[in-house]
Structure formats: C-alpha cells, structure tokens
Amino acid sequence: MTTKGMASTSTSTQVPEHSPRLYNDDLAPASERKWGAFSVFNVWTSDVHSLYGYFLAASLFLVAGGTFKFIIGIGVGSLVIYGLMTLIGKAGVRTGVPYPVLARASFGTFGANVPALVRAVVATFWYGAQTSAAAGAIVAFLTRYGGPRHLHETTHLLGHSGLEVVCFLGVWAAQLLIISRGMETVRRFQDFAGPVVWLMMLVLAVALSVKAGAVSFSVDMPAKELATLAKSSTGLNVTPGSLAAIAAIAATWVTYFAALFLNFGDFARFVPDEKTLRKGNVWGLPVNLILFSFVAALTTAAASKVYGQVILEPAEISAKFDSVFLVLLAALTFAVATLGINVVANFVSPAFDFANLAPKYMDFRRGGLLAAVIALLLYPLHPWDNAPSFVNAIGSTMGPIFGVIVVDYYLIRKSRIDVAALYQEDGEFRFQRGWNVRAFAAAAVGAVFSSLLPVYGPAGYSATLGPYSWFIGVVVSGLLYLAVTGGRSPAGR
Structure with a gap:
C-alpha cells in the first residue's frame, strides 16, 4: 500500500492486519x-x-512603520507559508491519514503520541483563548444595554464577570455542537464563516x-x-520600518501558522488530488493573507484618525460605532470568525491527537470533547491573557517536530510510505519498541536552539534570533x- 502522488477520489478505510x-x-x-479548492481556501x-x-496583523503593521513595507513583510511570509503548507498538504493527500498517524513514520508507532500531544496541548490552549476572545466580542455589544451592563459590573464568578461567563459558555457550547457532527459539518461551517x-x-x-x-x-x-x-504588542525588539523589522514581520507571520504546519494533513487528506490542494492554497494563503492584512492595516490606520488613538482590537473598534446594527453585526461576525479558527485550528487537531492515544476507546468526537472540557477547566485560570507573547514561543516548539517529519x-522516504504499516505494531515503523530514538534526539537538539536559548540563553541571541526560532528548530532538527540516519530509512525492527 505504498503511495506516491495519489490522486484518487477515495482511499479504502479498511487496513488489513x-x-x-x-x-x-x-x-x-x-x-x-x-x-474542493473552495473548502481548502x-x-x-x-x-x-x-x-x-486581526490583532497580530494590526500589530505587525505598527512594526512595519508603513503600508508598503508591511505588505512586503507579509507577502514574503505568506509565500513561505504557502510553500510549507503545500509540502505537508501533499503528504496528507497522498497517504489520506491524519497528522498523528503520519508522525508514526518518523517517531514510531507509539512514539508519535509525543508530538501529537505537543500539538494537542497547544491547540487546547488556543481553543480556550479564542473562545474567550469570541465571548469578549459579544460582551462588548451587550454592555451597551443596562441589564447586561449591570450583570457585567456587579456579578463575578471564577475571576470573570457573570456576563463573561455566560457568553463564554454559550460560545463553548456552540463550537462543541459543530465539531460533534463530524468533519463534513466542519467543512460546511467554514465554507459559510470565511466569506x-x-x-x-x-x-x-x-x-x-x-x-x-x-x-x-x-x-x-x-x-x-x-x-x-x-x-509591547508583538514582543519584537526592532526599529519600526527597518529591514530587520520587515524580516521579523515575515518570520512572525510564518510562526503564527506553526501549529497548522504539522496538522494541515488533517484537512488535506479529504482533498481529491494535489491540483485541487495547490489551487485552494494559492487563493487561501498568499492571495487571501496579503489582502486580509492590507484591510487590517487600512482599518487600523482609519480608526486612529477617527478616534485619535491606535486600537488593535477589532471588537473594541466596532463597539465604538453609533449604529447598533453595525455593532451587532460586527459582534456576531467576530464571534463566527473565532468559532471558525477554533474548529479548524484548535479543535480538529486535538480530537485526532487524543484519539491516537487510545484508538480502541477514544474516537474523534470523544477526543474533541476532551479538548473542550480541558479548555473549560482552564477558563478560571485564564492563562491566555498574555497570549500575544506566546506566538514565537509556541511556534518554536513545533519547528523541530516539523523538521523531522x-x-x-521527502528526503529519506522519497514520498513513499507503506500506509498499512502505520497501523501495525510489529511493522516497518516499530523502531525501538514503537519509538524512533533518532527522531527524538534530533528534535530535542533542535528544541534547544528554538525554545530554550531564546528564553534562557544570552540576551543577544534572543534579541537577534528570537523571531526566527521556529526556522532554526526546523533546520537544526x-x-x-x-x-x-545517513539519509536512509531507519530499520523498523
């Protein structure tokens, strides 16, 4: 069952032995x-x-010091994102398997649970952060009225206002309803949310x-x-408008997508062929990302003229509108947008990742429910209050894993994998009792350069190379x- 360039419309779900x-x-x-291409888009x-x-794009706009330089930085970053996503997407199209299963080829049949759990933990964290952000957009609208504003100001629970808790639980439940209906419902929802x-x-x-x-x-x-x-908004220690600033913008933009570099195959596996994948990626990545960033920059600049201050939060901008209809429309739209990213980037992945831990007992729906429950339990602690500072840190943990995979x-297996062996304990990917020690060693060394040195190393290293920690992790590992491995597939037994 070796695959290369698979272009069929279906793959058998029955794996012998x-x-x-x-x-x-x-x-x-x-x-x-x-x-199809529209769903990939x-x-x-x-x-x-x-x-x-939006917040990240608007913040990077400040780093650029001007629209032209901003578009250059975002454009370069978006092209890099397109290339890397297409690489991992092709693996998904050709094999038809989700990320934790593909990782078995590199880390071993059971060792793959480690990179899967790394991705799951990060996704679960961001799930809570994005749910809280969506709830905040709704709170911003409701507090225009006396009753909700009174609840917001006088009732407190779990470190939040009563209104915040109610809105968080509402958004949390809506996402759970979407994901519980499976990947086809996810596709239909995102096809609505994006436009x-x-x-x-x-x-x-x-x-x-x-x-x-x-x-x-x-x-x-x-x-x-x-x-x-x-x-303060990006953590980048560069002079706005400088060449270093433009490079840092591109690097930070790439790092923002670091988690999906690992598990884009979770979606690409449902694409019929590589041509469809490339078409969806072209429109969804360089074209869409550049245009979106341009609109974010335009909105930030215009808002600064209207309100006399730089506002990086779109919900805060829309809450200032005089028109109740526009405020409501904006609140609902931003809530839908955040539901979209949570379902795509932060819910699907841990659902598969947790299912990979114990496939006999944990399926996609139960894995998603577990991720949702963990995010709910984290809510009283609100660890995502400083989420912007975690972009490079989180991305850097993903780089070494991505580099190994x-x-x-591509270089060792030449895009050829025995898919059936990915589901066999004593097959090609057994390595050392289900663990590929070489892969873990390479990833660990890469993590030193991408995760530890930027935090605990010399100040000069962090200031100069911090924005590029993800890339360093990829290359080193x-x-x-x-x-x-000597460029050869490690022995499976």
Missing part, C-alpha cells in the same frame, strides 16, 4: 474526499480571520474610512511611542535527523 491499539475508523485513511480564511489574526468574515472586514474598513474622510495608510504617532507600542517523508 491492523492493531486495535493503532486503528479506528477516524484514524484510518480517508474514505471520502469531498473537499476557507480553511485559511477560518484560520486567520479571527480576532487574534462572511471577509464581508464584515470590508464593511469595517469602508465605514471607518468614510468617517475619517479619507483613505489612510499610516497612524499619527511619534516614532518613539510607535516603537514602544509595537514592541518533512525530512523523513531536520539536518541532524538526516545525518544520524
């Missing part, structure tokens, strides 16, 4: 491939068109530009204050893995 410790119907190769609209996606969010972003930009009396592409702020705000699949 599979182990119940490694197989269930949700982890099996995809049986239906109904995701909307994976990306759902992933970036969120409150935090709706784009429409609202344009309405926001046009409304603010009209109110400002002109189309603006800059913010009125002294250079020193701009640098301070840019650093890509080198193993990938090259080291290539070296320790």
